[in-house]
Amino acid sequence: MRTQVAIIGAGPAGLLLSHMLHLRGIDSVIIESRSREAIEATIRAGVLEQSTVDLMTEIGAGERMKREGFVHHGFELRFAGRSHRINLHDLAKGRVITVYAQHEVLKDLIALRLRTGGQIHFEAKATGLEDVTSDQPRVRFTTKDDEDKELACDFIAGCDGSHGVSRAAIPEGSVRQDYFRVYPFGWFGILAKAPPSSDELIYAHHERGFALVSTRSPDVQRMYFQCDPNDAVDNWPDERIWAELQARTAGEGFRLKEGPIFQKGIIPLRSFVCEPMQHGRLFLAGDAAHTVPPTGAKGLNLAAADVHVLARGLSAYYATGSTELLGDYSRTALRRVWRAQHFSWWMTSMLHRFHEGTAFDLKRQLAELDLVTSSRAAATTVAENYVGLPLT
Numbered sequence: 001m002r003t004q005v006a007i008i009g010a011g012p013a014g015l016l017l018s019h020m021l022h023l024r025g026i027d028s029v030i031i032e033s034r035s036r037e038a039i040e041a042t043i044r045a046g047v048l049e050q051s052t053v054d055l056m057t058e059i060g061a062g063e064r065m066k067r068e069g070f071v072h073h074g075f076e077l078r079f080a081g082r083s084h085r086i087n088l089h090d091l092a093k094g095r096v097i098t099v100y101a102q103h104e105v106l107k108d109l110i111a112l113r114l115r116t117g118g119q120i121h122f123e124a125k126a127t128g129l130e131d132v133t134s135d136q137p138r139v140r141f142t143t144k145d146d147e148d149k150e151l152a153c154d155f156i157a158g159c160d161g162s163h164g165v166s167r168a169a170i171p172e173g174s175v176r177q178d179y180f181r182v183y184p185f186g187w188f189g190i191l192a193k194a195p196p197s198s199d200e201l202i203y204a205h206h207e208r209g210f211a212l213v214s215t216r217s218p219d220v221q222r223m224y225f226q227c228d229p230n231d232a233v234d235n236w237p238d239e240r241i242w243a244e245l246q247a248r249t250a251g252e253g254f255r256l257k258e259g260p261i262f263q264k265g266i267i268p269l270r271s272f273v274c275e276p277m278q279h280g281r282l283f284l285a286g287d288a289a290h291t292v293p294p295t296g297a298k299g300l301n302l303a304a305a306d307v308h309v310l311a312r313g314l315s316a317y318y319a320t321g322s323t324e325l326l327g328d329y330s331r332t333a334l335r336r337v338w339r340a341q342h343f344s345w346w347m348t349s350m351l352h353r354f355h356e357g358t359a360f361d362l363k364r365q366l367a368e369l370d371l372v373t374s375s376r377a378a379a380t381t382v383a384e385n386y387v388g389l390p391l392t
C-alpha cells in the first residue's frame, strides 16, 4: 500500500488533517486502532473555540454543529458562594465558544471523510514506524483480521493521542525532550438526564474542591468534580455525586437540577509537551505531542490548530517542493501549545484544592479570583485565552 500522507489515528487531529489535505488534492490513508462505533461513543471534550468552529465550517463539516451546538457568549466563575460572569463576547472582541461534544465532531468528520472517498482503516493498529528520517518512511500495522501490513508514504502524521506509538519514533534524549507535570487530583465526569441548571458553563471554586457545570442538550447535562485520581467510580452512587456537586456550587439560592446519571468516569490530570514535534518526515499533532489538564478546555482545539499548521506546510510542499513551512512546523505549533499549557495550568491552580494546600493557598486563590472578576484587564486575559488565539 502507498499514499502521500500516512495518518495514524482517527481522532480530531487525524480526521481534520485528512480532510484538509483532501481539499488540497493530497492523498492520505488513516490507520485507526479502534472501531468506528467505539470512537463515536467515547465521551470526551465539549468546548470548541471560535477558530475550531470556523475551521470546521470552512472545510464543510460545520452544518450539524451550527444547528445543534450551543453558542455561549460568556461563562460563570463561582467562588465564596457567589457567581461572577466573564463576558467573552464583550472582552474578546466578539469571539465566543460553542458547546458541541467531541464525539459529535468525530461523527461529522468520519461521515464527511467517507462520503468524499477518504480511506480510514478501522481496527487497524499501527505497530511501528520505519525510516522516518529517509524520504521513504513506512508505517507497519496489523489489520482487524490479524494480517501484518505496511503503508509506504512521503510523510507520516502521528495523530495517535497520548498512548500512541508515533512519539516513540523520535529518539528520547538525543532528539526528544519531554516536559511533564502530574496533578494530585483527577476529574469525575458524569452525564445526567436532566434539564440545564444554567444558561452558561459554571467553573466553581470551593473548599471541598473544583466543580464544573456544562451541558450537552436540553435534556442531557455534563458535569465534573475534582476527585482523587485513584478513586473508583463504584464508590460514587448517584446520591453522593449530587450531594457533592450541590455543595460545591451552592450559594445565592442556586440549586442544580438533578436527574438519573447514565455515564460516570474518572480522568487523571496531566500537563505534557514533547519537543520537537517533528523528526525527519514524521510530524506529531494533537495529544500525541501534548496533553493539557481539561480546565482550560484546550485539548481538542490545540489538535485542530496543530493540523491547520501542518496542512499548510504539506500543501506548500506538494505545490512548490518547498520544505520551508514544514521545517517551521514544530516551532509554530509549540508557541501556541505553550500558551495553552500556561493557561490550562493557571486555571487549574486557581480553581482546584491542593491536598498539601494551606490556608494561605486558599486565600491566594480567592484573591486571584477576585482579581479576574473585578479588573477588566485581568478578565480580558482570561477571556482572550479561553476563546483561543486566531489560527496562524
Ligand code: FAD
Binding pocket: 008, 009, 010, 011, 012, 013, 014, 031, 032, 033, 034, 039, 043, 044, 045, 046, 047, 048, 102, 124, 125, 126, 127, 159, 160, 161, 162, 163, 164, 165, 189, 267, 285, 286, 287, 288, 294, 296, 297, 298, 299, 300, 301, 302, 303
Ligand atoms: P485522540 O482523540 O486521542 O485520538 C487519537 C486516536 O488514535 C484514537 O482514536 C486512538 O484510538 C488512535 N490510536 C492510538 N494508538 C494507535 C495506534 N497504535 N494505531 C492506530 N491508531 C491509534 N479538549 C478541548 O479542547 N475542550 C474540552 O472541553 C475538553 N474536555 C475534555 C474532557 C475530558 C473528560 C477529556 C478526557 C478530554 C477533554 N479534552 C478537551 C481533550 C480532548 O479530548 C483531546 O485533547 C483530543 O481528543 C485530542 O485529539 P487527538 O486527535 O490528538 O487525539
Ligand code: DHB
Binding pocket: 044, 045, 046, 047, 099, 201, 212, 214, 215, 222, 294, 295, 296, 297
Ligand atoms: C467541558 C469540558 C471541559 O474540559 C471544560 O473546560 C468545559 C466543558 C465539557 O465537556 O463540556
